[in-house]
Amino acid sequence: xxxxxxxxxxxxxxxxxxxxxxxxxxxxxxxxxxxxxxxxxxxxxxxxxxxxxxxxxxxxxxxxxxxxxxxxxxxxxxxxxxxxxxxxxxxxxxxxxxxxxxxxxxxxxxxxxxxxxxxxxxxxx
Amino acid sequence: xxxxxxxxxxxxxxxxxxxxxxxxxxxxxxxxxxxxxxxxxxxxxxxxxxxxxxxxxxxxxxxxxxxxxxxxxxxxxxxxxxxxxxxxxxxxxxxxxxxxxxxxxxxxxxxxxxxxxxxxxxxxxxxxxxxxxxxxxxxxxxxx
Numbered sequence: 327x328x329x330x331x332x333x334x335x336x337x338x339x340x341x342x343x344x345x346x347x348x349x350x351x352x353x354x355x356x357x358x359x360x361x362x363x364x365x366x367x368x369x370x371x372x373x374x375x376x377x378x379x380x381x382x383x384x385x386x387x388x389x390x391x392x393x394x395x396x397x398x399x400x401x402x403x404x405x406x407x408x409x410x411x412x413x414x415x416x417x418x419x420x421x422x423x424x425x426x427x428x429x430x431x432x433x434x435x436x437x438x439x440x441x442x443x444x445x446x447x448x449x450x451x
Numbered sequence: 452x453x454x455x456x457x458x459x460x461x462x463x464x465x466x467x468x469x470x471x472x473x474x475x476x477x478x479x480x481x482x483x484x485x486x487x488x489x490x491x492x493x494x495x496x497x498x499x500x501x502x503x504x505x506x507x508x509x510x511x512x513x514x515x516x517x518x519x520x521x522x523x524x525x526x527x528x529x530x531x532x533x534x535x536x537x538x539x540x541x542x543x544x545x546x547x548x549x550x551x552x553x554x555x556x557x558x559x560x561x562x563x564x565x566x567x568x569x570x571x572x573x574x575x576x577x578x579x580x581x582x583x584x585x586x587x588x589x590x591x592x593x594x595x
Contacts, residue, residue: 327470327471327473327474327478328470328471328474328475328478328503328506328510329506329508329509329510329511329514330470330474330510330514331467331468331470331474332467332471332507332510332511332514332515333510333511333514333515333517333518334463334466334467334470335463335464335467336511336514336515336518336519336524336530337514337517337518337521337524337525338459338460338467338524338525339460339463339464339467339524339525339526339527340518340523340524340526340527340529340530340531341524341527341530341531342531342532342533343467343471345471345559345560345561345564346560346585349564349581349582349585361457361460361464362460362461362463362464363464364464365460365461365462365463365464365465365468366464366465366467366468366471367468367564368465369465369466369467369468369469369470369471369472370468370469370471370472370475370561370564370565371472371564371567371568372465372468372469372472372568373468373469373471373472373473373475373476374472374476374565374568374569375568376469376472376473377473377476377477384569385476385481385482385566385569386482387481387482387483387484387566387569387571388482388483388484389483389484389557389566389571389572389573389574390487390555390557390573391572391573392573393573393576395555395556396555396558396573396574396576396577396580397576397577397580398552398555398556398580399552399553399555399556399557399558399577399580400552400556400558400563400576400577400578400579400580400581400583400584401552401580401581401583401584402548402549402551402552402555402584403549403552403553403559403560403577403581403584404552404560404580404581404582404583404584404585404586404587404588405545405548405549405552405584405585405587405588406544406545406546406547406549406550406551406552406584406588407545407549407559407560407584407585407588408545408584408585408588408589409541409544409545409548409591410541410542410543410544410545410548410549411533411535411541411542411545413549413559413560413561414504414553414559414560414561415471415559415560415561417546418504418508419504419507419508419511420511421533422508422511422512423508423509423511423512423514423515424515424532425512426533427536427538428533428535428536428538428542431538431542431543431546432542432543432545432546433546435543435546435547435550436547436549436550436553437550438547438550439546439547439548439549439550439551439554440490440550440551440553440554441491441492441550441554442550442554443490443550443551443555444490444491444554445491445492445493447554447555448491448493448494449493449494
C-alpha cells in the first residue's frame, strides 16, 4: 500500500512521495504545491480512523515514554531529514525505486546509525 | 490551474496520504516499539519491516516506470524529480543524524503523522520537535 501510494503520487502528481518534503513544503513551498501536500498530510492523519473502521479496533502502539528522549529524537529526525534531503519514504522508498545513488548512500547511512544507536541504548551498560 | 484541476489534485493527495497511512499502520511502521525491535539486531530481532520497505520500493520501481511512459503526470504539466547527483557532506551528515533520532524515538516523519491522532504523549512532543528540526536545518542550508 505504501508503494501504491508512492506510485499514485508519481502518476497523478508527478512528484516524489517523501513525507519530509511534503510536510515542510505544505507550509513553505509554492502555493500551487501546498494544496496537494496538505491534503496528503490530512490523509495520513485520517488513516487511523480508516483502520478503525476497517478492522473494528484502534491501532496499537508503544511509544518510548521518555519525553526528553522523544524531543531529542524529533529534533534529530527533522534536522537530519531536511539536511539530508529526505527520510525513510523519500530516500528509502522513492529514491531506491528511482535507483538514485544518493538515496542508496542515505539509506545505508541512516540504517547504520539507527542500528548503532539502538545497540548503544539497549545493550551497552 | 482550473478549480476542478485543483480539486482533483487535493483528492489525489488525500487518497494517496490515506493509503500511505493505512499501509504504515497495518505494517507496524507507526508502532515505535516494532520499529525499534527491527533496528535491534542484537536483541529480539524482528525483520518484518525490512520486507515492508523493500516491498514498497519494488512496487514503486515498477509503478514509476509505468508512470514515466506518459509525457506528463495526469494532474500537473510535468514530472518534478530531484536533480541533485553529488554525494556530499549534507546528505551523509543529515542521514546519519536522522538515523540517530530514528533509533532513539522509533519514529520517522510519516508514521508520526499517522499516529498523531492516537494521542500518545511521546508523539505529541515528537511532532513539534520535528518541525523545529526542519526549521533549524533551513538555517544551515538556505536553499533547502
